[in-house]
Amino acid sequence: MKAKVVNDLMQDPLVYIEFDDISDRILFDCGYMFGLTLREIQKISSVFISHTHFDHFMGFDHLLRMCIEQDKTVEFYGPKDFINQIVGKLSGYSWNLCDDLNLNFKCFEISPPIVKSTLLKAKNAFKIENIEEKEFEPCIKKGNGYSVYTTVMDHKIPSLAFSIKEDDFLKVNSSLFENLNIKPGPWLGNLIKKVENNEKLSEDIDFGNGILYSEEFLAENLLYLEKGKKISYVVDTAFTDKTFSDGIELIKDSDELYCECAFLSKDLEKAQNTYHLTAQQAGKFANHGNVKKLFPIHLSKRYNGIYRDIFDEVIKEFPNVLNAYKKKK
Ligand SMILES: [Zn+2]
Ligand SMILES: [Zn+2]
Numbered sequence: 001m002k003a004k005v006v007n008d009l010m011q012d013p014l015v016y017i018e019f020d021d022i023s024d025r026i027l028f029d030c031g032y033m034f035g036l037t038l039r040e041i042q043k044i045s046s047v048f049i050s051h052t053h054f055d056h057f058m059g060f061d062h063l064l065r066m067c068i069e070q071d072k073t074v075e076f077y078g079p080k081d082f083i084n085q086i087v088g089k090l091s092g093y094s095w096n097l098c099d100d101l102n103l104n105f106k107c108f109e110i111s112p113p114i115v116k117s118t119l120l121k122a123k124n125a126f127k128i129e130n131i132e133e134k135e136f137e138p139c140i141k142k143g144n145g146y147s148v149y150t151t152v153m154d155h156k157i158p159s160l161a162f163s164i165k166e167d168d169f170l171k172v173n174s175s176l177f178e179n180l181n182i183k184p185g186p187w188l189g190n191l192i193k194k195v196e197n198n199e200k201l202s203e204d205i206d207f208g209n210g211i212l213y214s215e216e217f218l219a220e221n222l223l224y225l226e227k228g229k230k231i232s233y234v235v236d237t238a239f240t241d242k243t244f245s246d247g248i249e250l251i252k253d254s255d256e257l258y259c260e261c262a263f264l265s266k267d268l269e270k271a272q273n274t275y276h277l278t279a280q281q282a283g284k285f286a287n288h289g290n291v292k293k294l295f296p297i298h299l300s301k302r303y304n305g306i307y308r309d310i311f312d313e314v315i316k317e318f319p320n321v322l323n324a325y326k327k328k329k
Pocket of ligand 1 (some may be wrong): 051053155235
């Protein structure tokens, strides 16, 4: 799994997630999104919107335009009032000649203690047909090989922070094949399946020429569990006791944290008044959350030309700070 920061440090914060072996593509926030190619946009399977301020949501129309002729369902997750806001956007257009369209939006409104969901079909002019409700759980999406978690932060309106965690997976120590004098084959797939399904390993595998190993021996020696990667995304929130503890609970042990560093501490009052984080506060999240790498994003444009000051401030709290924009190039 890898993350791509689509815009530069002072622009709308979009993070695009892709996987090696999974076709799903995930987007955190969809503000100005012209940095994504048509192909990248058309592969998006779900979009997680922190909140619906203009700079986090205006790209919805662009995505709609790029995907309108696709035959698929895109999932959208957002905070309180989200379903009405998506329907509001869609109802700004006329949808009278849409019988041949097969694009659907499955919308989830995350408002603990409940989650509302509805399926909006282009064919039906994106009208609400019915709304389902279920109890909120921090894991809001269980994908094929990964899960997405959320918690509600405070931006004077609810703002969602997200973490995506790949499932742990079995890997094969193939350097041992030679030592054991065996070759990979269908037996290996069967063995992995058995271990994954917690099945009993009671058989022996005959490799010919008198070479025979028990499944248990092979599993113990050849297979090991690789921890799935965790990437977290935190933007547009005030720093309070509650956002700090809830945020830490969400992001803990992330491999990568993409976090707003809107203001310098010297502008703390501005940060507090606008319910944003300072660079120092972002560093505290990274430090207490025991993350491996912090990528500052969504810096206030007032620091244009002196953004290094933001990095210097973060580094005092948390040393492993990287420039996502440079990483992209
Ligand atoms: Zn905002
Ligand atoms: Zn913002």
